Amino acid sequence: MYSLKTKLSFAIAMVVLITVALISFLANVFIEKQFNNYILRQQELKKNEIVSLLSQQYNKNTGTWNVDLIHSIGMSALYEGYIIKVYDVENNPIWDAQKHDMSLCAQVIHDISKRMEEKQPLVNGEFTSKTFQLTDGNETLGYVDISYFGPYFLSENDFKFLDALNIVLILIGVFSLLLSVLFGIILAKRISQPILKTVDVTKKIAGGNYNERINEKTKTKEIDILIKSINHLAFSLENQEALRKQLTEDVSHELRTPIAILQSHIEAMIDGVWEPTKERLASCNDEIKRIGSLVSDLEKLHNLDSENLELHKSEINLADIIHSAAKKFDVALKEKNLAISINGNCSEILADVDRISQVAINLISNAVKYSKEGGRIDINIFETNDSVGFNVTDNGIGIHENELPFIFERFYRADKSRNRNTGGSGLGLSIVKSIVEGHGGKISVKSKVDSGSSFEVILPKNKI
Numbered sequence: 432m433y434s435l436k437t438k439l440s441f442a443i444a445m446v447v448l449i450t451v452a453l454i455s456f457l458a459n460v461f462i463e464k465q466f467n468n469y470i471l472r473q474q475e476l477k478k479n480e481i482v483s484l485l486s487q488q489y490n491k492n493t494g495t496w497n498v499d500l501i502h503s504i505g506m507s508a509l510y511e512g513y514i515i516k517v518y519d520v521e522n523n524p525i526w527d528a529q530k531h532d533m534s535l536c537a538q539v540i541h542d543i544s545k546r547m548e549e550k551q552p553l554v555n556g557e558f559t560s561k562t563f564q565l566t567d568g569n570e571t572l573g574y575v576d577i578s579y580f581g582p583y584f585l586s587e588n589d590f591k592f593l594d595a596l597n598i599v600l601i602l603i604g605v606f607s608l609l610l611s612v613l614f615g616i617i618l619a620k621r622i623s624q625p626i627l628k629t630v631d632v633t634k635k636i637a638g639g640n641y642n643e644r645i646n647e648k649t650k651t652k653e654i655d656i657l658i659k660s661i662n663h664l665a666f667s668l669e670n671q672e673a674l675r676k677q678l679t680e681d682v683s684h685e686l687r688t689p690i691a692i693l694q695s696h697i698e699a700m701i702d703g704v705w706e707p708t709k710e711r712l713a714s715c716n717d718e719i720k721r722i723g724s725l726v727s728d729l730e731k732l733h734n735l736d737s738e739n740l741e742l743h744k745s746e747i748n749l750a751d752i753i754h755s756a757a758k759k760f761d762v763a764l765k766e767k768n769l770a771i772s773i774n775g776n777c778s779e780i781l782a783d784v785d786r787i788s789q790v791a792i793n794l795i796s797n798a799v800k801y802s803k804e805g806g807r808i809d810i811n812i813f814e815t816n817d818s819v820g821f822n823v824t825d826n827g828i829g830i831h832e833n834e835l836p837f838i839f840e841r842f843y844r845a846d847k848s849r850n851r852n853t854g855g856s857g858l859g860l861s862i863v864k865s866i867v868e869g870h871g872g873k874i875s876v877k878s879k880v881d882s883g884s885s886f887e888v889i890l891p892k893n894k895i
Contacts, residue, residue, distance in 0.1 A: 478513070519573045819890055
């Protein structure tokens with residue numbers, strides 16, 4: 432296995448290498464083609480220049496040719512790779528490069544042919560001869576045969592230029608490759624460092640150190656999202672661990688108190704301190720019922736959380752269920768002098784009537800329990816295009832803002848001072864949330880200390 436830094440550096444180097452190689456190849460082909468076309472044009476111009484210079488060497492007044500200048504032009508052309516023969520208008524030879532210096536002409540032909548065969552074998556050229564007229568206006572003065580390597584040929588300096596160009600392209604490629612490797616290593620290091628830090632922190636989190644956090648900012652969107660997700664995971668695990676410990680403490684507390692009462696009462700009766708009267712036995716029975724109720728609530732919550740939760744759905748009227756649930760609290764409402772109002776209506780939905788009744792009863796029970804004497808409870812039923820819902824609002828003691836995220840957790844009670852008689856087991860809202868979510872709905876709460884709370888339940892119309 433290779434590290435991210437190695438893989439990234441290698442990938443960048445390969446991309447740059449391939450890119451530079453491709454650019455160099457295409458540049459070489461294109462430049463060589465353009466250069467060859469340039470040489471062709473230059474050689475055409477050179478032949479025209481030779482013809483023009485030779486035409487100027489005829490003197491009309493005397494009817495003679497300037498052989499000395501023709502010789503100079505011919506030798507200059509020979510050194511550039513052109514072998515010329517000049518004739519007058521009657522085809523009488525005036526000057527012939529091969530007759531003048533046969534060995535030099537042979538050497539020029541050999542050098543050019545060998546150079547082109549070695550360095551540009553695909554040209555597959557040979558020495559060819561072409562005849563041009565020497566003219567003055569429309570008058571023909573003579574002829575010149577120009578022999579040259581066709582279709583074109585390159586001089587030694589031309590090949591040196593192309594070789595130098597190839598060396599420059601190779602150096603650019605090598606420099607680009609080294610530069611890309613350097614930048615690849617730097618970039619890979621910048622990317623891999625926060626990832627390695629993230630891995631280190633996740634290992635610590637997996638080991639139970641849920642307070643670990645990653646504080647690095649990478650300016651890389653995906654890595655920052657990863658870091659944010661890891662931090663959120665750590666925060667969630669830390670909260671879950673705290674809730675787990677709180678759950679253990681609360682379950683122990685909820686069981687310890689009635690068991691202690693039972694133990695003390697029964698021991699007192701066994702030791703003869705107390706007579707086993709009907710009232711004392713009834714008190715023991717109440718504690719047993721309280722333990723049974725707690726176990727029953729836990730069992731209900733387990734069943735609601737399990738994957739095989741069964742909902743017996745039928746068409747129900749939410750307004751009828753809420754009115755029926757509210758009637759169960761007539762006595763409690765009178766005892767605390769509470770006013771209650773139910774407003775609104777909605778269409779029928781598919782839902783489990785017993786479960787939804789339990790949701791309504793629990794929420795109304797909490798509103799009654801934590802409302803102040805002479806307070807008010809308002810229940811509003813509403814409907815949208817794809818959902819129905821209701822909210823239960825009271826003007827009671829309210830819930831502190833920092834407690835709101837946890838009130839649906841098991842055994843969580845916002846007011847730690849409440850006893851079991853007023854606060855319950857702390858499972859009611861957990862059960863409510865499980866039922867609502869089991870129907871595909873959602874529950875939310877808004878609350879302010881000393882101003883009251885408002886619980887809102889939203890259920891889909893056609894959730895099956």
